[in-house]
Amino acid sequence: MPSSIKKKSAIKPSVRLPFFGCVVSCGFPSPADDYIEKKLDLNEYLIDKPSATFFVRVAGDSMIGVGIHPDDLLIVDRSKEPRNKSIVLAVVNGEFTVKRYICRNSKITLKAENPAYQDIVIVEGMQFEVVGVCTNVIHSLK
Amino acid sequence: MSTPRVPSPATPLVFALVDGNSFYCSCERVFNPSLNNQPVIVLSNNDGCAVSRSDEAKALGIKMGDPLHLIKDIVKRNRVRVYSSNYALYGDLSARMMSTLAQFTPEMEVYSIDEAFLSLDGFGSRNLTEYAREIRRVVRRDTGIPTAIGIGPTKVLAKVANRVAKKKNKNDGVLNLCDPATQEEVLHALPVEDVWGIGARSAAKLNRVGVRTAQQLRDANLDAMQKLLTIIGRRIVLELRGESCLALEMIQEDRKQIVCSKSFGRPVYTLSELQEAVANYVTRACEKLRRQDGICHTMSVFIQTNRFKDGPQYYNSRMIKMDAGTSSTVRLSAAANRVLEQIFREGVEYKKAGVILSDICPSASIQFSLFDDQRQHSQDAKVMKVMDAINARMGRNTLKVGACGSPSPSQAPAWEMQAKMRTPCYTTRWSDLLKVK
Numbered sequence: 001m002p003s004s005i006k007k008k009s010a011i012k013p014s015v016r017l018p019f020f021g022c023v024v025s026c027g028f029p030s031p032a033d034d035y036i037e038k039k040l041d042l043n044e045y046l047i048d049k050p051s052a053t054f055f056v057r058v059a060g061d062s063m064i065g066v067g068i069h070p071d072d073l074l075i076v077d078r079s080k081e082p083r084n085k086s087i088v089l090a091v092v093n094g095e096f097t098v099k100r101y102i103c104r105n106s107k108i109t110l111k112a113e114n115p116a117y118q119d120i121v122i123v124e125g126m127q128f129e130v131v132g133v134c135t136n137v138i139h140s141l142k
Numbered sequence: 143m144s145t146p147r148v149p150s151p152a153t154p155l156v157f158a159l160v161d162g163n164s165f166y167c168s169c170e171r172v173f174n175p176s177l178n179n180q181p182v183i184v185l186s187n188n189d190g191c192a193v194s195r196s197d198e199a200k201a202l203g204i205k206m207g208d209p210l211h212l213i214k215d216i217v218k219r220n221r222v223r224v225y226s227s228n229y230a231l232y233g234d235l236s237a238r239m240m241s242t243l244a245q246f247t248p249e250m251e252v253y254s255i256d257e258a259f260l261s262l263d264g265f266g267s268r269n270l271t272e273y274a275r276e277i278r279r280v281v282r283r284d285t286g287i288p289t290a291i292g293i294g295p296t297k298v299l300a301k302v303a304n305r306v307a308k309k310k311n312k313n314d315g316v317l318n319l320c321d322p323a324t325q326e327e328v329l330h331a332l333p334v335e336d337v338w339g340i341g342a343r344s345a346a347k348l349n350r351v352g353v354r355t356a357q358q359l360r361d362a363n364l365d366a367m368q369k370l371l372t373i374i375g376r377r378i379v380l381e382l383r384g385e386s387c388l389a390l391e392m393i394q395e396d397r398k399q400i401v402c403s404k405s406f407g408r409p410v411y412t413l414s415e416l417q418e419a420v421a422n423y424v425t426r427a428c429e430k431l432r433r434q435d436g437i438c439h440t441m442s443v444f445i446q447t448n449r450f451k452d453g454p455q456y457y458n459s460r461m462i463k464m465d466a467g468t469s470s471t472v473r474l475s476a477a478a479n480r481v482l483e484q485i486f487r488e489g490v491e492y493k494k495a496g497v498i499l500s501d502i503c504p505s506a507s508i509q510f511s512l513f514d515d516q517r518q519h520s521q522d523a524k525v526m527k528v529m530d531a532i533n534a535r536m537g538r539n540t541l542k543v544g545a546c547g548s549p550s551p552s553q554a555p556a557w558e559m560q561a562k563m564r565t566p567c568y569t570t571r572w573s574d575l576l577k578v579k
């Protein structure tokens with residue numbers, strides 16, 4: 001019983017690291033104390049607009065060419081307008097898809113980054129909407 | 143509560159009411175676009191009644207509150223998509239909608255999960271209709287939720303405008319009722335029971351004295367209306383005339399009473415199951431109480447059978463006084479257990495139980511009597527603080543009182559609500575994220 005308790009307490013779900021803006025020297029009192037800055041926050045780094053940002057999980061390898069692997073986490077910002085060559089989350093005929101958005105001569109094509117997949121050319125009569133722009137991909141190395 | 147702002151000719155008051163169209167259905171559509179243009183309904187707790195209907199479902203004649211078993215045929219014939227309510231999802235999308243709206247005004251009142259009043263005073267130089275269209279566009283883009291917006295010089299008129307904006311497609315989801323000519327036209331066509339604050343009983347009273355439209359109510363004698371409908375009626379008439387009586391309430395007032403009661407998923411027969419269910423309700427209620435930093439002096443516990451079913455009927459409730467006041471889940475669930483032992487009756491089929499915390503004060507106002515153990519109180523507070531901190535970090539119910547029971551791997555407890563058609567918690571659980579190809 002005591003061993004299992006010990007194990008549990010060893011699990012730390014998240015760790016906040018203070019960022020020291022100087023080289024830390026040993027000894028007491030620490031001369032670095034006056035220089036402790038705000039902790040680094042990944043949300044701030046990865047997300048511009050929290051109220052418009054959603055996470056989705058990648059299934060499939062159609063975008064493997066740009067480093068988007070199966071099971072990766074994609075960060076999608078709905079507030080951003082897509083530009084030519086943006087990676088977007090779109091809806092085509094009722095289904096979600098992640099592809100590269102190509103807009104040439106007002107013709108829209110959704111391009112996979114894997115030669116095994118065909119381009120999706122958007123034509124009249126298709127239900128099509130860009131949901132948001134994919135801003136970051138998080139790939140675990142575990 | 144804020145006092146009504148005094149209108150001055152220089153800056154007339156302008157209110158906008160924004161609400162999400164068929165909000166729960168729209169939330170489901172954000173993560174499932176194949177539901178667009180399809181009839182969709184979302185059911186109440188325990189999958190009982192339709193509480194949100196898409197326009198397509200409304201067109202099939204499905205009414206608000208229709209029990210699922212009564213509309214089974216319509217649902218089957220028209221392939222209506224039916225969902226259990228997913229409050230984690232709706233709550234998250236609501237918060238996103240509200241923070242998006244907050245970018246458009248310095249003052250706003252969140253009125254419900256899908257409605258907010260925005261103050262647009264001093265925006266007069268802009269074209270308000272255009273501004274509202276921009277608000278709609280951005281909310282739709284950032285959150286996926288379609289909205290309707292009504293604008294008026296008072297809250298009641300903004301609410302009227304919103305209602306009409308939603309009904310008529312030609313309005314493009316926006317209606318501005320600041321202009322008297324438009325007011326005249328809209329109020330003339332609006333039945334009096336569709337005015338905000340006029341319930342079915344008030345409407346019947348008004349119909350008896352010949353008031354059938356919103357326009358007639360607006361032009362009725364003020365004192366006569368106050369006599370008929372109390373001071374509330376007077377305020378509604380004034381608001382319909384364009385005189386603002388209801389101010390924006392920007393600060394949510396603390397609750398004076400916290401209720402947690404639910405119908406069971408399956409019938410419950412035993413005392414231990416009732417105790418387990420009630421311990422879970424006490425846990426939720428106490429969490430809410432502590433979130434507003436309150437303590438309660440009274441708790442009521444009730445249990446009841448299903449009134450609509452044949453068989454022996456039973457209802458009982460009991461109130462317990464907590465003299466010094468408490469917000470401790472441990473103390474209140476122990477007290478609830480004792481109450482249930484007293485009011486439990488064998489041999490009946492229980493359908494529902496609930497807990498009501500009342501006599502709520504701020505925890506700072508705690509008053510000890512001569513016989514209270516102050517040390518015990520601060521001990522309780524410390525334990526609850528640790529419990530809340532752990533649950534905030536590791537997930538709800540990580541730490542709980544033993545009376546709540548522990549989940550059996552094979553079967554959910556009978557008291558647990560039914561939610562057979564609930565979609566994943568796309569925005570609040572890592573395991574539930576949307577998968578895209």
